[in-house]
Amino acid sequence: MPDILVTAPLPDFLDEPLKRDYRCHDYHRSSHKPGLLAAEGARIRGLVQGGGTLTPESLLEALPSLEIISVFGVGYDGVPVDYCRRRGLKVTNTPDVLTDDVADVAVGLVLMTVRGFAHADRFVRAGEWTRRGFPLTRKLAGCKAGILGLGRIGKAIAQRLASMGVAIAYTGRNAQPGVPYRFVPDLVALAQESDVLIVACPGGPATRNLVGAEVIAALGKKGTLVNIARGSIVDEPALVAALEAGALGAAGLDVFVDEPNVPAALLAMDNVVLLPHVGSATRETRQAMGDLCKANLDAWFAGRPLPTPIPELA
């Protein structure tokens, strides 16, 4: 039975199957992490982490027999990929199985912000409706959406919004082959022409604060920013400042820089919708992610090809 280190809280439907086939060491819950590493570190051959888990190189240095990191999530911005390449470590994630759910959350945030649904719900609960009508909002059909990162999730968002009458353009490092949407190479230009800008690219150093003050200003006071990707991609202080100044129309956010802490200023804003990182949080999808996370480990230790190695190390 290979020894594996678990560095994130896992649902029972992944934890229990893992414990049947592996000797699991719960680093996340351990009250004496250095002691655990000293006693077991040399035996550890696999590591399971969450999509949002930050794995420092120093931890990997304490695991000399490590062979594979299996990420329970599609984002692997918390994994030091260059270090893993140098050490010949395999890294896997759980792509595709969560795409529909995350795209649904993006569309939900678009509707909740553009049509003001979260605010409207609070309006009814507070008894305001008995005194006056809810202010008019904006029609979604006919809006222009810009997508930053037209990958698996970005394409699923585009498909959903296109079916609702929204015009789609996108940006990224490259134009995507075979898509019916317009590529705009420059992010500021895309924000300028968009009613809604949707962030769907990976996190990590390459995209840190990519959506900064200039992009937010280009989106403007009638614009809406939706982020379902990673908090690190948006310059959060610049976002808060723009919303406070009325220089950005609205924001719908599933992800934040310092989760689960959300900037206090956002909590009081009626034009902001805040979700607790629920992009993939359905029973069906989390089960499929758990199955794939374990299938990657199982394949590796059985000498079979990995189902979903990350592209950089495949």
Ligand code: NAP
């Ligand atoms: P994907 O298929 O790899 O798509 C990523 C897209 O971003 C690609 O179109 C890629 O195109 C573009 N991109 C990559 N690096 C870029 C850069 N430096 N600048 C601009 N664009 C860049 O990934 P996915 O499966 O759609 O997932 C996207 C992200 O969603 C994940 O990395 C994860 O962080 C996030 N996510 C969030 C949740 C949630 O719960 N909220 C759940 C799942 C995933 P090019 O390579 O051509 O640039």
